[in-house]
Amino acid sequence: MAVYDRALIISQAEAAPGIFSMWLETEKIAKEAKPGQFLSLYCGSEDKLLPRPISICEISEDRTALRLVYRVAGKGTKEFAGLKAGDRIDVMGALGNGFPLSGSKVKAILIGGGIGIPPMLELAKELDCEKSIVLGYRDLTFLDKEFIPYGQVYLSTEDGSCGVKGNVINAIEQNELQADVIYACGPTPMLKGVKAYAKEHNITAWLSLEERMACGIGACLACVCKTKDTDHHTHVNNTRICKEGPVFLAEEIEL
Amino acid sequence: MAVYDRALIISQAEAAPGIFSMWLETEKIAKEAKPGQFLSLYCGSEDKLLPRPISICEISEDRTALRLVYRVAGKGTKEFAGLKAGDRIDVMGALGNGFPLSGSKVKAILIGGGIGIPPMLELAKELDCEKSIVLGYRDLTFLDKEFIPYGQVYLSTEDGSCGVKGNVINAIEQNELQADVIYACGPTPMLKGVKAYAKEHNITAWLSLEERMACGIGACLACVCKTKDTDHHTHVNNTRICKEGPVFLAEEIEL
Amino acid sequence: MISTKVTIAGVEWNNPVTTASGTFGSGMEFADFMDIGRLGAVTTKGVSFTPWTGNPVPRIAETASGMLNAIGLQNPGVEVFVNRDLPFLKKYDTKVIVNVCGKTTEDYLKVVERLGECDVDMLEINISCPNVKEGGIAFGQNACSVEEITRQVKKYAKQPVIMKLSPNVTDIREMAKAAEAGGADALSLINTLTGTKIDIHKRKFVLANETGGLSGPAIKPVALRMVNQAARSVRIPIIGMGGIMTGEDAIEFLMAGATAVAVGTANFRNPMATAEVIEGIQTFLVNEGINDINEIIGCVN
Amino acid sequence: MISTKVTIAGVEWNNPVTTASGTFGSGMEFADFMDIGRLGAVTTKGVSFTPWTGNPVPRIAETASGMLNAIGLQNPGVEVFVNRDLPFLKKYDTKVIVNVCGKTTEDYLKVVERLGECDVDMLEINISCPNVKEGGIAFGQNACSVEEITRQVKKYAKQPVIMKLSPNVTDIREMAKAAEAGGADALSLINTLTGTKIDIHKRKFVLANETGGLSGPAIKPVALRMVNQAARSVRIPIIGMGGIMTGEDAIEFLMAGATAVAVGTANFRNPMATAEVIEGIQTFLVNEGINDINEIIGCVN
Ligand SMILES: Cc1cc2nc3c(=O)[nH]c(=O)nc-3n(C[C@H](O)[C@H](O)[C@H](O)COP(=O)(O)OP(=O)(O)OC[C@H]3O[C@@H](n4cnc5c(N)ncnc54)[C@H](O)[C@@H]3O)c2cc1C
Ligand SMILES: Cc1cc2nc3c(=O)[nH]c(=O)nc-3n(C[C@H](O)[C@H](O)[C@H](O)COP(=O)(O)OP(=O)(O)OC[C@H]3O[C@@H](n4cnc5c(N)ncnc54)[C@H](O)[C@@H]3O)c2cc1C
Ligand SMILES: Cc1cc2nc3c(=O)[nH]c(=O)nc-3n(C[C@H](O)[C@H](O)[C@H](O)COP(=O)(O)O)c2cc1C
Ligand SMILES: Cc1cc2nc3c(=O)[nH]c(=O)nc-3n(C[C@H](O)[C@H](O)[C@H](O)COP(=O)(O)O)c2cc1C
Ligand code: FES
Numbered sequence A, B: 001m002a003v004y005d006r007a008l009i010i011s012q013a014e015a016a017p018g019i020f021s022m023w024l025e026t027e028k029i030a031k032e033a034k035p036g037q038f039l040s041l042y043c044g045s046e047d048k049l050l051p052r053p054i055s056i057c058e059i060s061e062d063r064t065a066l067r068l069v070y071r072v073a074g075k076g077t078k079e080f081a082g083l084k085a086g087d088r089i090d091v092m093g094a095l096g097n098g099f100p101l102s103g104s105k106v107k108a109i110l111i112g113g114g115i116g117i118p119p120m121l122e123l124a125k126e127l128d129c130e131k132s133i134v135l136g137y138r139d140l141t142f143l144d145k146e147f148i149p150y151g152q153v154y155l156s157t158e159d160g161s162c163g164v165k166g167n168v169i170n171a172i173e174q175n176e177l178q179a180d181v182i183y184a185c186g187p188t189p190m191l192k193g194v195k196a197y198a199k200e201h202n203i204t205a206w207l208s209l210e211e212r213m214a215c216g217i218g219a220c221l222a223c224v225c226k227t228k229d230t231d232h233h234t235h236v237n238n239t240r241i242c243k244e245g246p247v248f249l250a251e252e253i254e255l
Numbered sequence C, D: 001m002i003s004t005k006v007t008i009a010g011v012e013w014n015n016p017v018t019t020a021s022g023t024f025g026s027g028m029e030f031a032d033f034m035d036i037g038r039l040g041a042v043t044t045k046g047v048s049f050t051p052w053t054g055n056p057v058p059r060i061a062e063t064a065s066g067m068l069n070a071i072g073l074q075n076p077g078v079e080v081f082v083n084r085d086l087p088f089l090k091k092y093d094t095k096v097i098v099n100v101c102g103k104t105t106e107d108y109l110k111v112v113e114r115l116g117e118c119d120v121d122m123l124e125i126n127i128s129c130p131n132v133k134e135g136g137i138a139f140g141q142n143a144c145s146v147e148e149i150t151r152q153v154k155k156y157a158k159q160p161v162i163m164k165l166s167p168n169v170t171d172i173r174e175m176a177k178a179a180e181a182g183g184a185d186a187l188s189l190i191n192t193l194t195g196t197k198i199d200i201h202k203r204k205f206v207l208a209n210e211t212g213g214l215s216g217p218a219i220k221p222v223a224l225r226m227v228n229q230a231a232r233s234v235r236i237p238i239i240g241m242g243g244i245m246t247g248e249d250a251i252e253f254l255m256a257g258a259t260a261v262a263v264g265t266a267n268f269r270n271p272m273a274t275a276e277v278i279e280g281i282q283t284f285l286v287n288e289g290i291n292d293i294n295e296i297i298g299c300v301n
């Protein structure tokens, strides 16, 4: 069940230029959190009313704290980046469904693109099977070293400065990676590519989507995505990303 | 000339419950500041656009810093009270005319009521004549001890817990204070009383007024007060408190 | 004992606080965070006769102390509402107000008729949604059509009818009087002000719908002014809304002349917002020594 | 070399930034903080034929990301303006726009006539002030009277005429078209939205005038929407305003279809606001590789 909490900031550091890593103490939320779920973070300044959805990047072993890794994209994330250890922040979570963990028999590819990489870290930790981890960047890499303990890591960069030059699909193809299931989070063009790739190779693909959110809990219908079939809740071909997602089977949604 | 500055907070302390004393390093403003002038203080949070006018309470001897003493009255002053030494704050000043310093031959009464007391401190320091200082409070006193070096201090409290029970006029009458000139700052009812008292006793009275301000520099005409004669700038019976005031000769204005 | 009970069109609420339509779903999602039974009433998301898909995304954008939305009244239709959402709401000791939307007068009437068979306390007729091409605001910007649709709805309605007015008009008093003349039992206002936002890097509108409805504290001064104008123009009670975040904000609306208030955008900043508004009102009444909330309604006039 | 020059009704400005009437006096007070000559144009406080006393205080109140004002157009009258303020403004390399107000059509015409003899670049006719009982907004809320007063002013005006529109209307397009039909050379919008605020402890309105005009970032979405609607409805150029605080905000208005922008409430938060808006526009053009600001005007349409 989602809860609202005034979380304590345990640490905050700039992991790469403009990318921040923050640990929050929030036992109420951490104890039942799952990889692929997200939090709503609220701004302290009263002129910014909407929550900022940020994925769970890691859950502490004792399940009392959560790690978030986020990019300074605008006013809200800029405010968050200014917070220090000891400050508090209003958060709600854990929200959404999270990634379903497949059994240990399968071969999985985890794909993260840009700021879609953070949620793959906790997933990599919790997935108990053979894993290839493909991380796509524009240029500067971040968080990539932390994936090493959990599987074989492949990188792609748009400028070719690191790993394969190109995108994550290029990296998969060049490294001839095989899989029964794909988990992916990243920008929509990347997800489209992954969906097409998975379909072509007949692989089950779980995609984590992004959309602007207002309530974060399924009440306002701001964050919908088109669906192939009529959605059980909305009774139209539209589903709530914050509630039924953010993780969907690729074949069930339209991108 | 008024300047805009990003001042450094040197110290901040709660002088009495809900009353804060803050020293600001702002050489540009302090070097020409006068008692009775004020600063516009700007909020950091973007939802609060208007400046908060706060009087200069003291000017440091080397004229690089200013002291402000203010009451937490609403959202803006609450934000200021949360600032700490080392933080910065946008300020503009010194604004307004300030108190005219009468010569050393006269006898003066300085009257401060409530949060109108702070500006009287620098005035008390700079006025070089015989001074009676009358400070009126509702109940709890503050800043009163700091006036002792500069003249005879008389207190009044509404509840009689300290000094004369009643208001500043009661204190003047009970102590049979005499004067050639009165300087006063405080709530409008008090200023009305002072004006009437000064008129009755034929004393020159300088009153420092308050009004809601937007620009603080005479451009918007938000902060006017009615005048006996046509004002030289506005050409109507209305004058700008932020520019021509906040200090006026009692007989020239209507309260 | 302080009384916070108010009566609107014969329906007694335990306190004057309801939810603004579209910001609270049908309450289910908020039940994790607060006791819905504490609300004076729950106002549901707009309900149409058939399911509506709404507008393309992005549907929302943040603005200074406000937000724009162009949801476009997505909803599963009145049958799903009656069979799924209404039974949920009836478990709580609160009044149920169903917000009704339509593209044609007939649409509205079919929903009103269907709800007439149900255990619903009041109907709120949304003639002011700026985000649908047909119906919605078109009905709400002209005094004659406000009066006419009100009259039609009243013919079919089994429950008291609240007409929800659009602020996108030259003179809100005219619209308020037209609704009253048409037989409305109460008014609610304001719906959102039409606005827009541009992404200067992409050189296009942020919302897929180009424009959306502005809500939140940014619009509170306009909402308060209109509630006050309406309250001075009609005798029927008013539910005031627009930017209410705290109990103090709610008190402003009551003093301006509203008999009750709705909390909307605040639910997105804080899922306990409605409960905190109720507490804030109570604290104010205690501190000011007011025994009955009805004493302050319209007291500035 | 990037060009920021824009031409409005035949008058070329060095850049598209002016001051919103009433927020910059006649510039004198701001000269301590910035070089007024950097502005594309200075728009003065409203000028009437005789001196006006304005409304009682309090005249302003702060609201969430905005403010209410009810100054009531206090001003020393056109003679003082011509003899004191105009000579000051003429020292700078900037265009001078005089904002004209009146209670009757005749009032406006007398000011317009008097300014016809003066070295003034443009006239902005304020038919949208919500804070005076007669005149002002009364002219601006009805298409027929907008057209009629525009026609009258144009008969007497020696300078290009900008009609300043009220946002307190159902359909801004009608008003824009009416002003164009009356012969306006340009439009400016938006003036303030009427709003109010209540002091719940005193149980009365904060402003002595009860209502005031809402300005600042709170209204930006509404302003942008109206500027965009007007730009799509008329061929004459538009000066857009309402909540502009930064260069990015200004770019939004230009993309929506404004040829120039005015900065108002921002001057109160920061006396260098106009200069910073000009710099922000320039930075944006550089970063986006745009050589001529005219390329982006109306680009979302
Ligand atoms: C389920 C989900 C998980 C996410 N996880 C992460 C993460 O782990 N790390 C990370 O850096 N980012 C993540 N994002 C994106 C992140 O939410 C935005 O970057 C952030 O909201 C931007 O806020 P801002 O105030 O800095 O930007 P502003 O542009 O000032 O934001 C204005 C409004 O737009 C919304 N918004 C802007 N960009 C986005 C976006 N891309 N997606 C959704 N809303 C947006 C904001 O929430 C806010 O309401 C996630 C988004 C979603 C939907
Ligand atoms: C010339 C002058 C000198 C002042 N000197 C002092 C001082 O030395 N110490 C001190 O504690 N107070 C002083 N005040 C009063 C002080 O300005 C207000 O208490 C303060 O602005 C309240 O701001 P707020 O954000 O806390 O309250 P809010 O109620 O949130 O303020 C909302 C708006 O109203 C304005 N406002 C509210 N109360 C007043 C008021 N009494 N006068 C003017 N504007 C007001 C605010 O500036 C702001 O624009 C002075 C006022 C003036 C005009
Ligand atoms: C996301 C969202 C959806 C809304 N949907 C509806 C709706 O379905 N029917 C309706 O009458 N009003 C709808 N509204 C308007 C609100 O009920 C309310 O009138 C408005 O938001 C002003 O109140 P607020 O500032 O407290 O949000 C919606 C508002 C928002 C923000
Ligand atoms: C204090 C104040 C005084 C104003 N006086 C005038 C005026 O004299 N004439 C006029 O046409 N508009 C006047 N306005 C309206 C502004 O020019 C402008 O249209 C409005 O404030 C919106 O812009 P902003 O949000 O940038 O302030 C005034 C606005 C304020 C805040
Ligand atoms: S954000 Fe409200 S339904 Fe998803």
Ligand code: FES
Pocket (backbone or CB within 6 Å): B212, B213, B214, B215, B216, B217, B218, B219, B220, B221, B222, B223, B224, B240, B241, B242, B243
């Ligand atoms: S505050 Fe603007 S004139 Fe005084």
